[in-house]
Amino acid sequence: MFFYHMRMAIKSIRRNIVLSALMVAAIGIGIGVCMTAITVFYMMSSDPIPYKSDSLYAVQLNSWEAPGPYDADRPERLPELLTYRDAKALLDSEVPTRSVATYRSGFTLNPDNPDVSPMLVMSRFTTRNFFSMFDVPFLYGAPWDEATDRSGDSIAVLNYSINEEVFGGENSVGRTVELAGREFTVVGVMDRWEPVPKFYAVFNGAFEEAEEVFMPMLLNESWERQNYGNTNCWGDTPMNGFRDFLDSECTWVEFWVELNDAEQKSRYQDWLAGYIAEQKRLGRFPIENAGAEVHDVNEWMDYNEVVSADFRVLVGLAFMFLAVCLLNTVALLLAKFSGNAARVGLRRALGASKAMIFRQNLVEVGVIGIAGSLLGLGLAWLGLQGVRSINLGHYDRLVQMDANLVLFAVAISLLSAIIAGLYPTWRICQIPPATHLKTQ
Amino acid sequence: MEIRPILSAMLRNKTGAVLVVLQIALTMAVVVNASFIINQRLEKMNRDTGIDVDNILIFQSWGFGDDYNHEASITRDIEYIRSMPGVIAVTPTRSLPVSNSGSANDFRATAERFDENNVEYPSVNANTYVWNEQGIDAVGVKLAAGRSFYAEEVQFRESRSSEFAPVTIITKDLAIKMFGTEDALGKTVYDFFGNAAEVVGIIEHMQGAWIDWDELTNVIISPGVSAGPFIRFMVRTEAGRRDELIAAIEEQLPKLDRGRMIRRVEPFSDVVRHAYSRDHSMTILLLSTIILLVSITSLGIIGLASFAVRQRTKQIGTRRAVGATRMDIVRYFMMENWLVTTIGVVLGSILALAFNVWLVDTYALDKLDWHYIPLGMLALWVLGQVAVLMPAMRASTIAPAVATRTV
Numbered sequence: 001m002f003f004y005h006m007r008m009a010i011k012s013i014r015r016n017i018v019l020s021a022l023m024v025a026a027i028g029i030g031i032g033v034c035m036t037a038i039t040v041f042y043m044m045s046s047d048p049i050p051y052k053s054d055s056l057y058a059v060q061l062n063s064w065e066a067p068g069p070y071d072a073d074r075p076e077r078l079p080e081l082l083t084y085r086d087a088k089a090l091l092d093s094e095v096p097t098r099s100v101a102t103y104r105s106g107f108t109l110n111p112d113n114p115d116v117s118p119m120l121v122m123s124r125f126t127t128r129n130f131f132s133m134f135d136v137p138f139l140y141g142a143p144w145d146e147a148t149d150r151s152g153d154s155i156a157v158l159n160y161s162i163n164e165e166v167f168g169g170e171n172s173v174g175r176t177v178e179l180a181g182r183e184f185t186v187v188g189v190m191d192r193w194e195p196v197p198k199f200y201a202v203f204n205g206a207f208e209e210a211e212e213v214f215m216p217m218l219l220n221e222s223w224e225r226q227n228y229g230n231t232n233c234w235g236d237t238p239m240n241g242f243r244d245f246l247d248s249e250c251t252w253v254e255f256w257v258e259l260n261d262a263e264q265k266s267r268y269q270d271w272l273a274g275y276i277a278e279q280k281r282l283g284r285f286p287i288e289n290a291g292a293e294v295h296d297v298n299e300w301m302d303y304n305e306v307v308s309a310d311f312r313v314l315v316g317l318a319f320m321f322l323a324v325c326l327l328n329t330v331a332l333l334l335a336k337f338s339g340n341a342a343r344v345g346l347r348r349a350l351g352a353s354k355a356m357i358f359r360q361n362l363v364e365v366g367v368i369g370i371a372g373s374l375l376g377l378g379l380a381w382l383g384l385q386g387v388r389s390i391n392l393g394h395y396d397r398l399v400q401m402d403a404n405l406v407l408f409a410v411a412i413s414l415l416s417a418i419i420a421g422l423y424p425t426w427r428i429c430q431i432p433p434a435t436h437l438k439t440q
Numbered sequence: 441m442e443i444r445p446i447l448s449a450m451l452r453n454k455t456g457a458v459l460v461v462l463q464i465a466l467t468m469a470v471v472v473n474a475s476f477i478i479n480q481r482l483e484k485m486n487r488d489t490g491i492d493v494d495n496i497l498i499f500q501s502w503g504f505g506d507d508y509n510h511e512a513s514i515t516r517d518i519e520y521i522r523s524m525p526g527v528i529a530v531t532p533t534r535s536l537p538v539s540n541s542g543s544a545n546d547f548r549a550t551a552e553r554f555d556e557n558n559v560e561y562p563s564v565n566a567n568t569y570v571w572n573e574q575g576i577d578a579v580g581v582k583l584a585a586g587r588s589f590y591a592e593e594v595q596f597r598e599s600r601s602s603e604f605a606p607v608t609i610i611t612k613d614l615a616i617k618m619f620g621t622e623d624a625l626g627k628t629v630y631d632f633f634g635n636a637a638e639v640v641g642i643i644e645h646m647q648g649a650w651i652d653w654d655e656l657t658n659v660i661i662s663p664g665v666s667a668g669p670f671i672r673f674m675v676r677t678e679a680g681r682r683d684e685l686i687a688a689i690e691e692q693l694p695k696l697d698r699g700r701m702i703r704r705v706e707p708f709s710d711v712v713r714h715a716y717s718r719d720h721s722m723t724i725l726l727l728s729t730i731i732l733l734v735s736i737t738s739l740g741i742i743g744l745a746s747f748a749v750r751q752r753t754k755q756i757g758t759r760r761a762v763g764a765t766r767m768d769i770v771r772y773f774m775m776e777n778w779l780v781t782t783i784g785v786v787l788g789s790i791l792a793l794a795f796n797v798w799l800v801d802t803y804a805l806d807k808l809d810w811h812y813i814p815l816g817m818l819a820l821w822v823l824g825q826v827a828v829l830m831p832a833m834r835a836s837t838i839a840p841a842v843a844t845r846t847v
Contacts, residue, residue: 018743018746019747022740025736026736026740029732029736033729107669107670118504120701180669181504226599235632236632237633240598241598241599242599309802314725320795321732327459327460331740332744334456334459335456335744335751338453338751387721
């Protein structure tokens with residue numbers, strides 16, 4: 001029976017080839033545009049560390065002072081980053097399972113291999129728990145130990161790509177690299193690790209690549225490399241040199257804690273309140289109700305608007321676009337089926353049941369829907385290539401479809417085809433056998 | 441032209457008409473809002489930077505090694521670049537204008553500590569740059585009054601130091617915010633620490649770092665050279681010689697000294713383009729959406745009309761047989777489309793406004809300029825009429841004799 005329906009469907013489609021092609025094109029373009037937008041959106045807003053995103057928290061402290069709030073347009077917001085002195089103090093708290101302070105820098109790397117020319121590397125100063133907290137995979141070696149966090153020795157962890165570039169991918173543990181003129185011993189090499197979005201540091205490019213070299217934060221107290229990224233300061237205490245900067249009220253350090261349950265979280269919030277009270281006695285945290293806030297990974301992505309408003313608008317538009325395409329398809333199907341009325345009337349008169357007519361037309365709609373969705377997938381792929389080419393390399397990592405998305409695309413197009421086809425199909429079944437025979 | 445028969449024909453196929461009306465309304469809501477956003481982005485991208493964007497090249501210099509001498513290295517590099525034919529001026533700078541990265545500080549026009557009640561001399565946030573005596577020329581901004589820095593005013597700075605040079609050049613926009621209508625030249629500007637600097641020059645117009653910042657044109661420039669070991673250079677060249685100088689600098693400069701790396705020698709215009717890449721992609725994506733949507737809608741109209749013509753072949757033949765001219769037939773279809781489109785665009789105007797209200801509320805976009813509504817209506821009317829023209833013309837060629845045939 002199915003094959004009979006199929007044959008009839010193909011016959012009917014060929015009878016109105018232009019109209020059918022229009023319907024396939026409408027569904028295809030609608031799906032293509034919609035899926036392009038959804039793919040970019042899905043990648044942008046995906047949870048970068050799903051199995052523990054609800055136990056990792058970014059910490060904010062309101063160390064800011066009048067004359068104005070930290071963010072004049074949204075006065076309820078706290079500085080996103082910590083002062084260096086607060087970050088160091090918070091590292092000492094024993095409440096969280098792990099605490100991590102980190103900031104970004106960059107400098108020259110001069111390999112001991114004369115065949116490789118000097119290069120620039122993005123680097124991150126941090127504490128050892130960074131690797132265990134964010135589950136960074138290691139290819140060779142391991143993170144530095146706790147003693148190194150306190151001694152600040154000249155050691156470094158390399159990421160996969162820089163180890164490829166400098167050491168040809170060999171196990172470089174124990175070898176040395178010259179960074180900004182100082183010799184560093186490699187203690188570990190990371191495996192490929194590129195969280196999207198780069199949730200542990202979403203400022204200045206949440207979709208940029210991860211840093212290439214990681215080293216103990218303490219060592220920079222004497223090394224004095226400039227930090228990169230946002231630095232916000234207040235106060236009128238003059239600064240003379242890096243030491244003053246470290247002691248200043250400037251905020252520039254990202255701070256994360258791992259809290260495994262609600263009880264631990266509330267204990268940590270109490271601890272932070274105690275810390276602020278203590279600092280207030282020392283004359284810091286001048287705002288009357290200075291507080292602290294913690295946000296888990298997904299809250300933090302929202303708080304910092306990692307998915308730009310532009311993209312949300314585009315996704316909204318894409319759905320309106322799909323709606324137009326579907327309305328278009330429904331109108332065309334309706335027209336087409338009503339053109340079939342006489343034929344349906346005849347078939348009904350000859351004994352075809354309503355269910356039979358319904359199935360017949362549903363198969364036809366299904367064929368159009370599947371053709372449309374295949375076209376849509378192809379167009380979405382083209383659309384993603386387009387997005388890739390116009391974004392000047394910014395969103396390269398966002399424009400790839402995974403199995404979930406392909407399944408979603410197929411589901412949404414079948415659903416669209418059925419939604420579009422159901423009403424016209426139902427309408428045509430209502431045709432009384434006699435009406436259309438009369439005019440013949 | 442009688443509207444009544446068209447209306448009654450439409451009422452017999454209500455669903456079909458409603459679907460087309462909805463489609464036109466949604467199309468209008470999308471097209472109106474998308475073109476409004478596009479236009480805003482284009483305006484934003486076309487703002488005057490005040491800078492000679494096309495004739496500037498930039499590069500980075502990274503010192504490394506224990507024997508790197510920032511002052512000696514920069515002095516030698518400047519001297520070398522100045523001696524190259526085609527170079528107008530060169531300055532070191534820590535950050536670049538219109539790059540979305542830079543620094544800003546609070547400044548005020550009085551020595552007193554900032555006070556919220558001090559309405560007369562409010563504290564003003566401004567982009568800060570540190571340039572040498574050729575900086576104004578190297579960036580190609582125009583001085584409206586006063587002078588550039590003198591060479592003896594340019595000092596090498598310490599890292600993370602809060603010193604403030606005793607002279608400064610500010611933009612006209614900043615001058616107006618700090619001193620109102622008074623002439624700012626010769627006035628004193630104070631930084632957050634209470635250090636004073638005399639305004640010796642006023643820049644006609646210049647953009648600072650962050651393109652989305654509403655105080656983009658508040659810029660204050662101090663004489664000096666920022667601390668190393670990382671520094672950028674801006675080099676302004678004679679018109680048309682930028683690219684040859686990029687190649688020359690890339691080739692020759694690294695040879696002067698192996699104790700620092702020269703990286704990313706590139707046109708400054710690339711930086712500006714990169715800064716606006718988000719807006720640029722948004723306009724392209726929106727434009728593609730509009731084009732696709734309009735094609736879908738017009739193809740839909742053409743498809744439906746062609747189908748209707750085929751369905752009504754006999755009726756059209758009958759009308760022709762009883763005296764309707766070919767023009768009457770064309771007019772019938774045009775009129776039918778006009779009616780549907782009119783209902784569609786009226787509904788579409790409401791939808792467009794509602795969509796805009798949602799965008800304003802949710803994403804803090806700007807309020808729709810009302811001109812877009814009538815323009816959108818007009819565009820869709822034209823679109824509908826053009827789309828229906830071809831099927832209507834075909835209908836008019838149906839011979840009256842068709843009426844006499846039985847299917």
